[in-house]
Amino acid sequence: MAETATVRPLRSSEVDSWDFEADVVVVGYGIAGVCAAIEAAGAGADVLVLERTGGWGGAAALSGGFIYLGGGTALQRALGFEDTPENMEKFLTAALGPGVDKNKIHDYCQGSVEHFDWLVSQGVPFKEEFWGEPGYEPPADQGLMFSGGENAAPFNTIADPVPRGHLAWTKDKKLGEKGGGYMLMEPLAHTAEKLGVRREFDVRLQRLVVDDAGRVVGVAAKRYGKELFVRAERGVVLATGSFAYQHEMVERFAPKIAGRPAATVEEHDGIGIRVAQALGADLAHMDATEVALVADPQVVVRGILVNGRGQRFVTEDTYPGRLGQAVLQDQDNQAYLIIDETALEEAFETKSSMSFLRIAPTWVAETVAELESEMGLPADTLKSTIDLYNKHAENGEDPFLHKKPEWVKPIGTPLGAYDLCGYTGGFTLGGLRTDLDSRVLHVSGEPIPGLFAAGRVTSGICAGGYASGCSLGDGSFYGRRAGIAAAKSN
Ligand SMILES: Cc1cc2nc3c(=O)[nH]c(=O)nc-3n(C[C@H](O)[C@H](O)[C@H](O)COP(=O)(O)OP(=O)(O)OC[C@H]3O[C@@H](n4cnc5c(N)ncnc54)[C@H](O)[C@@H]3O)c2cc1C
Structure with missing residues (x-):
């Protein structure tokens, strides 16, 4: 030095x-x-x-x-x-x-x-x-x-x-x-x-x-x-x-x-x-x-965070600093937030200290297949994640990452994705x-x-x-x- x-x-x-x-x-x-x-x-x-x-x-x-x-x-x-x-x-x-x-x-x-x-x-x-x-x-x-x-x-x-x-x-x-x-x-x-x-x-x-x-x-x-x-x-x-x-x-x-x-x-x-x-x-x-x-935690909690392979890796309802560490340290700083229109509208109506981050998603689509393609993910990667998530979300459950039932809802359509790659500090x-x-x-x-x-x-x-x-x-x-x-x- x-x-x-x-x-x-x-x-x-x-x-x-x-x-x-x-x-x-x-x-x-x-x-x-x-x-x-x-x-x-x-x-x-x-x-x-x-x-x-x-x-x-x-x-x-x-x-x-x-x-x-x-x-x-x-x-x-x-x-x-x-x-x-x-x-x-x-x-x-x-x-x-x-x-x-x-x-x-x-x-x-x-x-x-x-x-x-x-x-x-x-x-x-x-x-x-x-x-x-x-x-x-x-x-x-x-x-x-x-x-x-x-x-x-x-x-x-x-x-x-x-x-x-x-x-x-x-x-x-x-x-x-x-x-x-x-x-x-x-x-x-x-x-x-x-x-x-x-x-x-x-x-x-x-x-x-x-x-x-x-x-x-x-x-x-x-x-x-x-x-x-x-x-x-x-x-x-x-x-x-x-x-x-x-x-x-x-x-x-x-x-x-x-x-x-x-x-x-x-x-x-x-x-x-x-x-x-x-x-x-x-x-x-x-x-x-x-x-x-x-990212605004009120939005994040209502969607799912996926990595560069379209897979979930952290429970979205945890402390946002823990999300940041998970993204930067374990996912090569790659993260996308997937959220459907209804959940996004609901999130935008809540109070938050981060509401200044409430902008439109990077990509919006009518179907998961379309979104996946716009995001440049290989076919069926995001689809399989959402299908699996939704299967258990129908019962208010998240058996993989244990998001609390109050935040677990099936992801519907239309939907969008925020590109959060590199959004850490x-x-x-x-x-x-x-x-x-x-x-x-x-x-x-x-x-x-x-x-x-x-x-x-x-x-x-x-x-x-x-x-x-x-x-x-x-x-x-x-x-x-x-x-x-x-x-x-x-
Ligand atoms: C926007 C923001 C939000 C944050 N929110 C939180 C929070 O909610 N909770 C939390 O726990 N932490 C938070 N932090 C982090 C926290 O403020 C710091 O980690 C904490 O202040 C560190 O305490 P410190 O006494 O070590 O440093 P500081 O409080 O920064 O004090 C260090 C002082 O040393 C002085 N100094 C540096 N070099 C020299 C030198 N060579 N000679 C003389 N003086 C020098 C600096 O000018 C400074 O005044 C936040 C920080 C920021 C900026």
């Missing part, structure tokens, strides 16, 4: 003078950074946040704002849903794998109710309203939703299906502008300010600074091209986000997502991972990615290997003294699969741990 030389750690003996000093230096002012800053300040540390852009927010403030919480949060209970940490753990272990960090999942589930209460105590509001329809997000300001396929096969037989996608309440919500993510970040940034957290904007991390014993004691950064040195008495928290925009790293670790970054920001250039790697930090699940399928989930106190682990397995990390610069609770809210969820949860541990470190 071209920049390798520049990410090597600097010796503190080479630093002539420090431009800033603090007990805890947090790098990155998104969700993980703000939570680290609040907890470190609450533990009595003098905290300085360094942020590359001109303000707090990061991807978190632009995000939809789902935060994955459960185990019986006050919001779940208020809306009549019974959950336990054990039930949540069963679901997450199955849905976020294979290869999840079982200790982290257990820890996260056990601490989830307290984490929800903490967010509320920091001023994050949640509206007591449930949205039960298929979708990426609720169409309005509802506060709770299924956000990981909990109520779809196979997970509805593994754990009791309970919604855990919690959304900060936003008046006049605007997707990508002022959504749930903004309402999560805003009160937290406000709390940090009230606690006396200092921040310096337009400051871009370049390298870590270590003492002769190998302890991280600061960072070297740049502001408007000028080098700055920042001393951290107790610890440095890396919260700089993922590597979704570092093309070479994506090509090397997660090539299927190359060229298709989505739900991320350009500042996620992997720098936090690289500076820690240069100190011997271990990595985990660098191939894991969140993947969205760009997402962000990387892998990163630094950390322990439950967010200490960055060396390849030897020991913590690197003075170095902490949280958010998408780390590998959090997701190892392969994803549920909406896991990123803001583990970012905030382990951000807090990083702040507490760094404040105590000496």
Whole structure:
């Protein structure tokens, strides 16, 4: 990698003078950074946040704002849903794998109710309203939703299906502008300010600074091209986000997502991972990615998704991010949605946060044979899929992929197909290997003294699969741990 030389750690003996000093230096002012800053300040540390852009927010403030919480949060209970940490753990272990960090999942589930209460105590509001329809997000300001396929096969037989996608309440919500993510970040940034957290904007991390014993004691950064040195008495928290925009790293670790970054920001250039790697930090699940399928779930659920051979491969009523992963990872990014006219009309009458995607199908036809031919599929491929699907759909059953009966209806005519090939995008989930106190682990397995990390610069609770809210969820949860541990470190 071209920049390798520049990410090597600097010796503190080479630093002539420090431009800033603090007990805890947090790098990155998104969700993980703000939570680290609040907890470190609450533990009595003098905290300085360094942020590359001109303000707090990061991807978190632009995000939809789902935060994955459960185990019986006050919001779940208020809306009549019974959950336990054990039930949540069963679901997450199955849905976020294979290869999840079982200790982290257990820890996260056990601490989830307290984490929800903490967010509320920091001023994050949640509206007591449930949205039960298929979708990426609720169409309005509802506060709770299924956000990981909990109520779809196979997970509805593994754990009791309970919604855990919690959304900060936003008046006049605007997707990508002022959504749930903004309402999560805003009160937290406000709390940090009230606690006396200092921040310096337009400051871009370049390298870590270590003492002769190998302890991280600061960072070297740049502001408007000028080098700055920042001393951290107790610890440095890396919260700089993922590597979704570092093309070479994506090509090397997660090539299927190359060229298709989505739900991320350009500042996620992997720098936090690289500076820690240069100190011997271990990595985990660098191939894991969140993947969205760009289609309206209210339409998808009423049709069937087929691959380039005209065959179904995933239950259409599951979490749309799971559909995206199935398409990109297992079907070579090939997918077509087949839907009949009646179902399409019904879908177009529903509410959805993705209704802007409601366009006419790519192909329409009077018969399946005609559609198949227009799509360029070999004769009878789609026909045999639809015949088989319809045979069982007459009885409201889907014995192959177990779509729930409420969504299973025979596909009639006229019908159409949407070409969804390549309609996927997402962000990387892998990163630094950390322990439950967010200490960055060396390849030897020991913590690197003075170095902490949280958010998408780390590998959090997701190892392969994803549920909406896991990123803001583990970012905030382990951000807090990083702040507490760094404040105590000496
Ligand atoms: C449109 C959209 C929708 C999304 N919806 C959801 C959702 O509903 N639920 C969910 O869980 N996730 C969602 N995500 C993903 C989620 O926002 C991110 O994964 C999450 O914010 C990661 O947290 P983080 O703290 O690691 O990074 P961020 O929140 O992005 O914070 C990282 C910060 O570090 C700064 N930084 C980077 N490099 C440097 C440097 N060299 N020096 C100093 N500062 C630096 C960045 O500028 C940024 O402010 C969404 C994202 C987007 C864009």
